[in-house]
Amino acid sequence: MGTTMTRDLTSALRPAIVMTILFAALLGLAYPLAITGAAQMVFPAQANGSLVRDAGGRVIGSTVVGQAFASDRYFQTRPSAAGKGYDGLASSGSNLGPSARALSDRVTADVAKRRAEGVTGAVPADLVTASGSGLDPDLSPAAARAQIARVARVRGIDRASLDRMITQHVETSLFGDDHVNVLALNRALDQRARR
Amino acid sequence: MTIQGWFLIIAFTGILLALTKPVGMWLHALYEGRRTPLHVVLGPVERGFYKLSGIDPNAEQGWRRYALHMLLFNVALLILTYAVLRLQGVLPGNPQGLAGLSPDLAFNTAVSFTTNTNWQSYGGEATMSNLSQMLGLTIHNFLSAATGIALAFALFRGFARRSVATIGNFWADVTRVTLYLLLPLCIVYALFLVASGVPQTMAGVVDVQTLEGARQSILLGPVASQEAIKMLGTNGGGFFNANSAHPFENPTALVNLVQMLSIFLIGFGLTWTFGKAVGNTRQGWAILAAMVILFLASVSVSYWQEAAGNPILHQLGVAGGNMEGKEVRFGVAASALFSVVTTAASCGAVNAMHDSFTALGGLVPLFNMQLGEVVIGGVGAGIYGFLLFAILAVFVAGLMVGRTPEYVGKKIEAREVKLAVLAIAVLPLMILGLTALSSVLQQGLAGPLNKGPHGFSEILYAFTSAVANNGSAFAGLTANTPYYNGLLGVAMWVGRFFIIVPMLAIAGSLAAKKYTPESAGSFPTTGGLWVGLLVGIILVLGGLTFLPSLALGPIADHLSMIRGQLF
Numbered sequence A: 001m002g003t004t005m006t007r008d009l010t011s012a013l014r015p016a017i018v019m020t021i022l023f024a025a026l027l028g029l030a031y032p033l034a035i036t037g038a039a040q041m042v043f044p045a046q047a048n049g050s051l052v053r054d055a056g057g058r059v060i061g062s063t064v065v066g067q068a069f070a071s072d073r074y075f076q077t078r079p080s081a082a083g084k085g086y087d088g089l090a091s092s093g094s095n096l097g098p099s100a101r102a103l104s105d106r107v108t109a110d111v112a113k114r115r116a117e118g119v120t121g122a123v124p125a126d127l128v129t130a131s132g133s134g135l136d137p138d139l140s141p142a143a144a145r146a147q148i149a150r151v152a153r154v155r156g157i158d159r160a161s162l163d164r165m166i167t168q169h170v171e172t173s174l175f176g177d178d179h180v181n182v183l184a185l186n187r188a189l190d191q192r193a194r195r
Numbered sequence B: 001m002t003i004q005g006w007f008l009i010i011a012f013t014g015i016l017l018a019l020t021k022p023v024g025m026w027l028h029a030l031y032e033g034r035r036t037p038l039h040v041v042l043g044p045v046e047r048g049f050y051k052l053s054g055i056d057p058n059a060e061q062g063w064r065r066y067a068l069h070m071l072l073f074n075v076a077l078l079i080l081t082y083a084v085l086r087l088q089g090v091l092p093g094n095p096q097g098l099a100g101l102s103p104d105l106a107f108n109t110a111v112s113f114t115t116n117t118n119w120q121s122y123g124g125e126a127t128m129s130n131l132s133q134m135l136g137l138t139i140h141n142f143l144s145a146a147t148g149i150a151l152a153f154a155l156f157r158g159f160a161r162r163s164v165a166t167i168g169n170f171w172a173d174v175t176r177v178t179l180y181l182l183l184p185l186c187i188v189y190a191l192f193l194v195a196s197g198v199p200q201t202m203a204g205v206v207d208v209q210t211l212e213g214a215r216q217s218i219l220l221g222p223v224a225s226q227e228a229i230k231m232l233g234t235n236g237g238g239f240f241n242a243n244s245a246h247p248f249e250n251p252t253a254l255v256n257l258v259q260m261l262s263i264f265l266i267g268f269g270l271t272w273t274f275g276k277a278v279g280n281t282r283q284g285w286a287i288l289a290a291m292v293i294l295f296l297a298s299v300s301v302s303y304w305q306e307a308a309g310n311p312i313l314h315q316l317g318v319a320g321g322n323m324e325g326k327e328v329r330f331g332v333a334a335s336a337l338f339s340v341v342t343t344a345a346s347c348g349a350v351n352a353m354h355d356s357f358t359a360l361g362g363l364v365p366l367f368n369m370q371l372g373e374v375v376i377g378g379v380g381a382g383i384y385g386f387l388l389f390a391i392l393a394v395f396v397a398g399l400m401v402g403r404t405p406e407y408v409g410k411k412i413e414a415r416e417v418k419l420a421v422l423a424i425a426v427l428p429l430m431i432l433g434l435t436a437l438s439s440v441l442q443q444g445l446a447g448p449l450n451k452g453p454h455g456f457s458e459i460l461y462a463f464t465s466a467v468a469n470n471g472s473a474f475a476g477l478t479a480n481t482p483y484y485n486g487l488l489g490v491a492m493w494v495g496r497f498f499i500i501v502p503m504l505a506i507a508g509s510l511a512a513k514k515y516t517p518e519s520a521g522s523f524p525t526t527g528g529l530w531v532g533l534l535v536g537i538i539l540v541l542g543g544l545t546f547l548p549s550l551a552l553g554p555i556a557d558h559l560s561m562i563r564g565q566l567f
Helices: A002-042 A101-116 A141-145 A148-155 A159-169 A182-194 B003-032 B039-053 B063-086 B103-114 B130-160 B170-196 B223-232 B253-277 B281-308 B311-315 B331-344 B359-370 B381-401 B414-440 B453-467 B482-511 B528-563
Strands: A051-053 A059-062 A179-181 B205-209 B215-219
Touching: A002 B039, A002 B063, A002 B130, A002 B170, A002 B223, A059 B205, A101 B311, A141 A159, A141 A179, A148 A159, A148 A182, A159 A179, A159 A182, A179 A182, B003 B130, B003 B170, B003 B253, B003 B281, B003 B331, B039 B170, B063 B103, B063 B130, B063 B170, B063 B482, B103 B130, B103 B482, B130 B170, B130 B223, B130 B253, B130 B381, B130 B482, B170 B223, B170 B253, B223 B253, B253 B281, B253 B331, B253 B381, B281 B331, B281 B359, B281 B381, B281 B528, B311 B528, B331 B359, B359 B453, B359 B528, B381 B414, B381 B482, B381 B528, B414 B453, B414 B482, B414 B528, B453 B482, B453 B528
Parallel strands: none
Antiparallel strands: A051 A059, B205 B215
């Protein structure tokens, strides 16, 4: 019995070791490198992060990943728990539970801030909650509209044009919620100012 | 709740039901070792692998030898990953210049990916080099999934074969599943992901000057190639810390739908393959019916709770569903659905932070895992786990009518029932034991971020996820400590292989039995009565075992939440 076990074990060692090496080469190197090669050839923009450049060619963001907007001149992004906020090297949610005092305190402060800007009625949930990634590029249309009063005041643009601008930027999907890409919306704001 | 939300859930289920038979047929061809159209291209690769490793793919193995080869292969893979992670600092493919991992973190991560758990004690972007992601982690995403499917094939053969001592060849099963199913699907899938906005490059960090003039660093890497197999193989280990909530892993609602579909795809197909293997596809549909009933019940609770939102925030003037930890492009319905899919299967990818779900919305994923992830379940692991419950169910039915229980032509006797109970008992023993230990030890109590019952839920969720090989987390728990890394590593290993070995023993024992044709006294295992019995057995076993722990965690949390009590 003992010798049979030893023989079985030795005979299983070679396939275990050689197959590990072969599969590592195929799945750990050849597969990802081949996909990289194909992706770089066929979809170079997306494969390299869907980067957005300004007129001077400087990278100002990615259409996919969110960036922080805190200034009153822009439509502001959601609270973020990624590092100090929208840290592309530290994606994270807050992980606060529903009955956490820290959550309630944070939302209380953010609601108060929105009230001070003139938001009346119910505050859209996404405007005062942190996303899962901390890099959410979007706002709900309601959360964007809740900021119209402030942006209109700071920029001196009439509210109806801002509302139209938001409507133009709403993206819909059959399988998710309507959303507005904040970077695209704010770039449109800046372009309008330049005209 | 909205009509659009329900449309998503129903469309999702409908698409999978439509794909069940085609996928099941493809899997059945691999199960039988038949030639597929892909053999023209990949056949030489398969033969080359056998030749270099000295494998005879036609050499049939008994259950002990099958188990031995499977275990040795997994240990070899474990060692490879441990070495890659420890040596990361001196290996190439490391544009960020990251250092090697600590011994406890490398151990935990290597076990985690070997066992198809993909628990992440680390934050992906600040820990793993591109080479580590590819050579250390992506290979496990393929091979732990292929191992799971191979094991399911072995158990199918136990039911299907008559009076023989063997259950197939491990190497042939694992190689065919990898080459003719997982790899080709992933190539197409990964390119779809890139087209949709998922990065795929060997470069590292891009520096961005934002519109407001601030600096932001964005991490790129070979994301799409890993993302594809991460979902399809029900692995769930993300390239980034935020997993499928990260816009680079999951950029659009359409990608999100495809990700959810790909978690369940193989699991749905395997039910059909099982039916075909035992000679009656209705046996497979009956299993799938029980799974889908449990799945839809879970989704309903989760969606209802998340759409209802958090009453504490409503008091503060906030409208609508619970959006803490969720992404706007998905919204409440697609996030709730994802959380159920990922924990019903043993995927563990997340597109929203489960820790921030409402109390009962967070209970659903927890309970799904505690049921043993047999609602569709992990690829392979789901169906072999489910068949253990089926053995118990026919045993219970046999007790009721006073006859020897039979299932798909095999008499279920004391040996099989004992082994099934042994495998199923691993779950409560490990989960509840380790949770209890960590709730009294200083090192355990140092983990939770949240206070009160939710803190206990974080510990319970961690061990549930580890033992059930899920890998999702109530991520507030600080798990990257020697205590949690070590204990969770052991939990993942036991949760995988201490179920597999008794399961293979059952396969061997069944294969040796002769065929018992169905008679007037047999309990029918295809109709509604059988489906109801299966659902009942799974719920009663899971419910009785875990309800007390759920009462201390999410249920107490819910009662606090509706009273507005803060911690």
